[in-house]
Amino acid sequence: MASNPAQPLLELHGIRKQFAGVTVLDDISLRLYPGEIHALMGQNGAGKSTLIKVLTGVLANDGGRMQLEGREIRPATPLQAQRLGISTVYQEVNLCPNLSVAENVFAGRYPRRGAAQGWRIDWAEVHRRAAQLLGRIGLQIDVTRLLSSYPVAVQQMVAIARALGVQAKVLILDEPTSSLDDDEVQKLFEVLRRLRAEGLAIVFVTHFLNQVYAVSNRITVLRNGRCVGEWPAAELGPAALIAAMLGRELAEQASQPAALPAFDARQAPLLQAEGLGQAGQLLPIDLQVRAGEVLGLAGLLGAGRTETARLLFGLATPDRGMLRIDGQAVSFADPSDAIRHGLALCPEERKTDGIVAELSVRENIVLALQARRGMRRTLSAADQAAMAERFVQMLGIKTASIEIPIGLLSGGNQQKAMIARWLATEPRLLILDEPTRGIDVAAKQEIMEHILRLAQAGMAVVFISSEISEVVRVAHRIVVLRDRRKVGELPGGSSEGQVLEMIAAQAA
Template sequence: MSGDIRPVLELAGIRKQFAGVDALRDVQLRLYPGEIHALMGQNGAGKSTLIKVLTGALPSGGGSMRLDGQAIHPASPLEAQKLGISTVYQEVNLCPNLSVAENVFAGRYPRRGAAEGFRIDWAAVNRRARELLARIGLDIDVARLLSSYPVAVQQMVAIARALGVSSKVLILDEPTSSLDDDEVRKLFEVLRKLRGEGLAIVFVTHFLNQVYAVSDRITVLRNGTWVGEWRAADLGPQALIAAMLGRELAAQSGRAAALPPFDIAAPALLEAQGLGQAGLLQPIDLLVRAGEIVGLAGLLGAGRTELARLLFGLEAPDRGQLRIDGEVASFASPADAIRHGLALCPEERKTDGIVAELSVRENIALALQARLGARRFLSRAEQTALAERFVEALGIKTASVETPIGLLSGGNQQKAMIARWLATEPRLLILDEPTRGIDVGAKQEIMAQILRLAKGGMAVLFISSEMSEVVRVAHRIVVLRDRSKVGELPAGSSEDEVCELIAATHE
């Protein structure tokens, strides 16, 4: 940034406390027009809190905010938006059963004049929604239901909704966590276009490569404090990790955990033969042995989640056979699968698992209690011990195990969900994108737990879009493409080999 350009937004000395505990202490942020600024930090570092304070979603606990040199005190996100600060939050709150246009304008519909009773001007709603979407390069039918479009499009709709006419600052909290590579590229094109129009864009992500692909500058928070601000070109990935984690942790996180040896002659724990469902998944053969970590690689939509759901009794296969310990098994529901020792940690933590108003303790104990059934209740003390063990092991940042889980940061909620399924000590654990939204340090902790359990004989089916992770932890990699299995690769295969298999055209 050259010295003569003034920041469009300047935050200084920002504080925020929750129940007497500092979530933000003396935090600053400077944004210039026409830049993409990455806001980085571990899970619970305070990124979302800073954004919520800045946009009036949470009251500030002190400090100053200046927009174009003028002090501002937005009391609500709507007020912030009127000032020109637009936000897409980590938890996208759109309505799937409203139309695209309705989602863009819900709560602030353009209305007709007094003579017509201030009725909503639907023609204007649709026209202006089309204009806003065109601004970010999206040409879709705005009258269709939002749910009829893929997540990536829904994400763009959220951005269009956020972008007011007079936006100066656009804030995106983990916008890419459920997008595939192609969709991320498209999103970045949109961000670059908006940057070209002079917007200042704040971008939160846990994907380090994305930081370098798109951002001009980086601000790092650690434990609610400001660590520093750099030009992206001046802060390499190692230095960035060190800034986020602190020196000691960064040194540890560089060390790759060793893949536990696994007995190739171990008996098959789970064996699928020609398992499939019309329209969902082509017939698939899959073998998982005790103590084996099988990676499931493929692009978004390749059928990985569908396979997990079939194995776990969430979908009923209409062909093929499933065997557990050599015995034919058929699961009418997840309860059947759980009885056979399976567990599935699903991908969509918001919809599939978190009970926001229950405590961290109750959320972690939930699946184990369900497995034990009504005959064996976990005492409060047992639940506490269990929860505290996992809070420690996975580094879940929470004031106590009695804190309602909804008050934890997004990544820490995700860690608690993994703990919930690890606690059941399943024989086969299916993890669907377990490290999404999780910071680099916590990823290591989760991988270490998985490797430790595998060493003890637990089998793991590991689904991840991050190829580097799959090749590092898997004894064997099963590759899916277009809802069918295209091959298997042994441990030690490279990312390139997996990519080749994914990209290979059908013969």
């Protein structure tokens, strides 16, 4: 890897940002050198996205200063940042699929010719320069074809070519590999190494540990809006990186599980996945869960936990492997098939994928059951009220009335109502994706106690949480994921440190 020159190309000093009086960036500093790939790491909420928005002119910083090539800059818009030489390629390719590759590369800044002709677009020059830019990153394609005719990996390269077309000095890549398979990732890395050799400074944001060590020169870690530190990649091992991101040493983790309800581990699995996977989303995974068992899925952000849940519940279609219920192969065309087989899923994004904020608590609780019954078998108002009241009592949902909009409830009570919605369908297996996110400590405790009671009553539970301490507390077995693949299993009673050590193992 390239050695750093004496002077940074880009420097951030003491960057601060507040929203409604809440500090989200606090004294952030960053140095970026020409000819390096600099990984920006941190968990959700660490401040990575906000920092990128400040750097690219989407947001104005409330304190601190930024310098590019020794001169202070303060871009007020992304266009100003681009003119300074700072370009960004986001996780979701923000190009126009209905335009050609060349049009996407030069949209808004087409080469023109001929004042007498009204400065018409010089299409021959557009095509020539687009092909030249793509050739710079080793991509030889027909630039006159529609962008939509090419796969996501090629579209990502086109986005990079567009960024380079504004004479970028700094290239920011925000989760560029999230939709790519392993071969496509390696091709992207070849491009990044080529650009690094040309002297470009690259900020690389990712959640995949192995990718950090594959291409990065240095690593900066953010946590809770603050800068934890900056290290040469060769001097910060995976275990130390995870400890920096989480704020504690692996050896310090000795979280003990709760008193788990007993279940018969000798019984046949209720659900079994055999080599289940989806290209670009999840490498083939084997797992099984039995009645009365809580199976924990543990891993850092981007490990593949939610992708696993989506495949199990029919929200995504596997392109390999097999799913069995009670030993019989099944295939879910959509979630309604999963529900008919006794599965239920509380999704990760409660506000966008869970609650219907304008509907009442009652209406939200009966929603899934009514959908399963169909419009010809509607639940009476009395039955709906009785069911809602029963779950309000059972789960301790704090609400003045079952008729008030659920959007007025606290996050913890909204989450309990989502669990009630699926319990109303009487599932055999309940998948809980981040059921404790964004709620207070007391509500977290209550929800985890309810999970153990459900298991004791014979329900199978798949429990997903980014808080590994929660997983080890309630899980009979723990499936450990990293970089969209299963890396191992641990028995109930394992410590948080053991989980983190398995995540860190062989990541470098």
